[in-house]
Amino acid sequence: MKFAVSLNMERFSPDDSMSNVRDKLLMLARVADAGGFETLWTAEHHTIECTISPNPFTVLTWLAQHTERIRLGTATIVAPYWSPIRLAGEAAMCDHLTNGRLEFGIARGAYQYEFDRMAGGMPQQEGVAYMKELVPAVRKLWQGDYAHEGHYWKFPLATSVPKPLQQPHPPIWVATRDPASFDWAVGIGANILSTPLSAPPSEVSVLGEKFRKALADHPEQPRPRFMMLRRTCVYDRPEDWQTAVRHSVDHGRYFENLMQNIGTVHNGFPEAVPYETVTNRANYDPKALRENLMFGTPDEVIRKLQIYEDEGVDQFCLGLSFNLPFELQMKTLRLFADEVMPHFADRDGERASDTALNAAAAGV
Template identity: 75%
Template sequence: AYQYEFDRMAPGVQQQEGVGYMKELVPAVQKLWAGDYAHEGQYWNFPRATSVPKPLQKGGPRIWVAARDPGTFDWALGIGANILSTPLSLPAAEIGVLASKFNKAVADHPGVKRPKFMMQRRTCVYDKVDDWHLAVEHSMNYGRYFENLMQNIGSVKNGFPEAVPFESVKGRDNYNPENIRKNLMFGTPDEVIEKLLDYEAAGVDQYCLGLSFNLPFELQKKTLRLFTDEVMPFFAQRERETQQLAAAGY
């Protein structure tokens, strides 16, 4: 959660403590799915209650946990949750760093079935190589709103955060246009395929398109169309070929 929200709703609480709230609440939700349950904890307290109607899935729906630090990976694996992670705006090497945390958590829980591993990046797919400027511009401007809330270094008026100056943000290298173009999932279909191969090589099962960074709606639709029509078929064809080779005994 953003530091802005903690300062507004729970003064004195640092955002790093937010993981404690999640770790206490998620098992409580699972117990609420199972039947009547009352909770007395460090962060949460509520009288006997349950969910109605009950989940159709045995044990409840599969939970996805957003994780970047090793402790959250380990905890999520321990409760049988799937993992969603993000390299943020960091270089491609961060994909491997996150994958290493995931693999260690899997190895540390040999009795737990390997969960799904998903990664998210801001994504924009376009026709021409030179069309990258608009996606990068929107990503940089979105970051100014994001840093405001994350660091609580600006104001919020009428529900909209102020766009803080780049001089105020941490990790300013992440706002270098060339770095953004290279690190994020921005590119033509062929460029995006090449970038996705890094995720595949790291053992990522699913990719989540991050489109919510003030990208114009028409560009979001175009990204979805190009991703569906020109990126996904590449991986679908490879999957078919792999299955055919396996069926042939290779």
């Protein structure tokens, strides 16, 4: 199992300057790169200060100039906000400007607050149909001349300019929790991005079963990769769990505002909705969050990660952007790189050695 990190610029007060959040993101990205994380993922969002990324390709191009090895991914592009021609060209250009490090992640979109402003008030659930038309069109534009007659977009013969550096194209990832989208993504040869949100560890197994079902239903496709994201905080002292949980609870109330469109937003800053109005209060229970999310000392985190490995997760992604104090984000990256990742690297080495020995024995 490999490891990634999800990072975004985020402001929760106008007193925090854009230059400050920009510099913090860069520092975290450099630490992740040096620490051996496989991929850095960043989101697309509009009109909200808690996730500042109107074009993730711009952010990734900038980060590429300051990192060496880490892959750079969109988690995620929001399908209804793009046209196929523009998306194909922007992604391909980003692939060149990152020297072939782009990972292309896409989703239907989430926040109804955004859909009301970016997609004419369309219900967010309808975004999946846009995604299913958009991705094949983008892939064909990357290949060469292509004319499109679809439900949402129509254009005469055109092509992506430029073409991607990676051939035949950057890895495609589809974000989903829905069985139908699992099936569709695997069927077109895409990788899977998913998250159990704040649900108990049993939800990891539920998502793993959806992945295995899609694989079984598409034996014609090579096995794609499977990434799973959880909010993560690693600390030295066990009692520090309370800080991580408090920030997770507070951020969840901002999420409820934007997802359900039930709160107010002032000049880009969403208000945290009252606890009494949240849709599932069980998701805010401090003890449950402590156990469900990837919060803990290095030893606790290693224990929690076992279920992800058992469920076939290829890449676990640390979700750090939930208004966690910068010092804790930095500590999390360093502790994870120094004390958690080596455990799994050693296990991978042992498996490779066992495989080689078994092959040699079979040959004898």
